[in-house]
Amino acid sequence: MSRSVLVTGGNRGIGLAIAQAFAEAGDKVAITSRSGEVPEALAKYDVLAVRCDIDDAAQVDAAFGEVESKHGAVEVLVANAGITKDTLLLRMTEEDFTSVVDTNLTGAFRVVKRASKLMMRARKGRVVLISSVVGLSGSPGQANYAASKAGLVGFARSLARELGPRNITVNVVAPGFVDTDMTAVLSDERRKEIVAGVPLGRYAAPSEIATTVRFLASDEAAYITGAVIPVDGGLGMGH
Numbered sequence: 001m002s003r004s005v006l007v008t009g010g011n012r013g014i015g016l017a018i019a020q021a022f023a024e025a026g027d028k029v030a031i032t033s034r035s036g037e038v039p040e041a042l043a044k045y046d047v048l049a050v051r052c053d054i055d056d057a058a059q060v061d062a063a064f065g066e067v068e069s070k071h072g073a074v075e076v077l078v079a080n081a082g083i084t085k086d087t088l089l090l091r092m093t094e095e096d097f098t099s100v101v102d103t104n105l106t107g108a109f110r111v112v113k114r115a116s117k118l119m120m121r122a123r124k125g126r127v128v129l130i131s132s133v134v135g136l137s138g139s140p141g142q143a144n145y146a147a148s149k150a151g152l153v154g155f156a157r158s159l160a161r162e163l164g165p166r167n168i169t170v171n172v173v174a175p176g177f178v179d180t181d182m183t184a185v186l187s188d189e190r191r192k193e194i195v196a197g198v199p200l201g202r203y204a205a206p207s208e209i210a211t212t213v214r215f216l217a218s219d220e221a222a223y224i225t226g227a228v229i230p231v232d233g234g235l236g237m238g239h
């Protein structure tokens with residue numbers, strides 16, 4: 001069965017791999033990004049690319065309107081878009097903090113709220129939020145990012161309770177370090193330190209996050225809600 005799937009930040013990195021996984025399974029996939037371009041890797045699929053800055057509720061509303069008119073109401077929402085602005089606390093400006101929380105946490109609020117209305121009416125829906133191992137373990141230099149990612153857990157669990165009676169599941173995937181533009185900025189030295197702490201001894205490929213997201217949106221995962229699923233090579237064990 002082909003579903004209407006929306007992946008925020010689906011033009012590159014983890015979001016791109018997620019969009020690809022759903023497109024390969026035959027779903028109707030829409031992606032959002034600030035450029036609205038279709039990436040090369042998705043050119044062979046009939047993917048709808050929509051320009052949308054998730055910091056802006058009016059753009060979110062317009063993007064959903066476009067997806068709904070072409071693919072129907074969103075049945076699977078993956079809130080993946082996110083940013084980092086890493087620096088130590090004493091150097092972190094209020095803008096560094098609030099802008100990361102605005103995109104990563106309030107951005108998820110904007111898209112989930114917009115999607116939930118029609119999901120509630122349909123009495124079914126799947127929401128997957130992309131958090132991070134860092135939201136559970138903390139990370140020096142990432143107080144803003146970790147706070148935003150931890151916030152997603154409380155957000156998701158509240159919604160799992162609120163929307164569960166309407167047959168809508170809300171889950172969180174907490175990746176470890178994944179090879180994308182976001183981690184490409186880390187020095188070789190920092191990368192070696194990180195890998196040394198990962199039991200599986202490597203970064204994840206984006207596709208390894210995508211398979212878990214697709215599972216959470218599948219019929220097989222119908223009884224999973226409010227869960228935080230680590231896909232981190234063992235890095236965050238115990239959290």
Ligand code: NDP
Nearest residue numbers: 009013014033034053054080081082132177178180181182
């Ligand atoms: P990338 O930096 O490769 O991609 C980020 C994506 O988010 C882009 O598609 C970008 O779109 C989109 N985005 C950022 N800000 C906005 C905005 N204001 N409005 C709309 N879209 C926006 O990151 P990753 O693929 O690595 O990360 C994806 C998610 O996974 C993030 O939430 C990240 O925090 C999380 N994550 C990543 C890990 C990693 O190791 N890479 C580990 C754990 C979690 P645009 O092209 O328009 O900028």
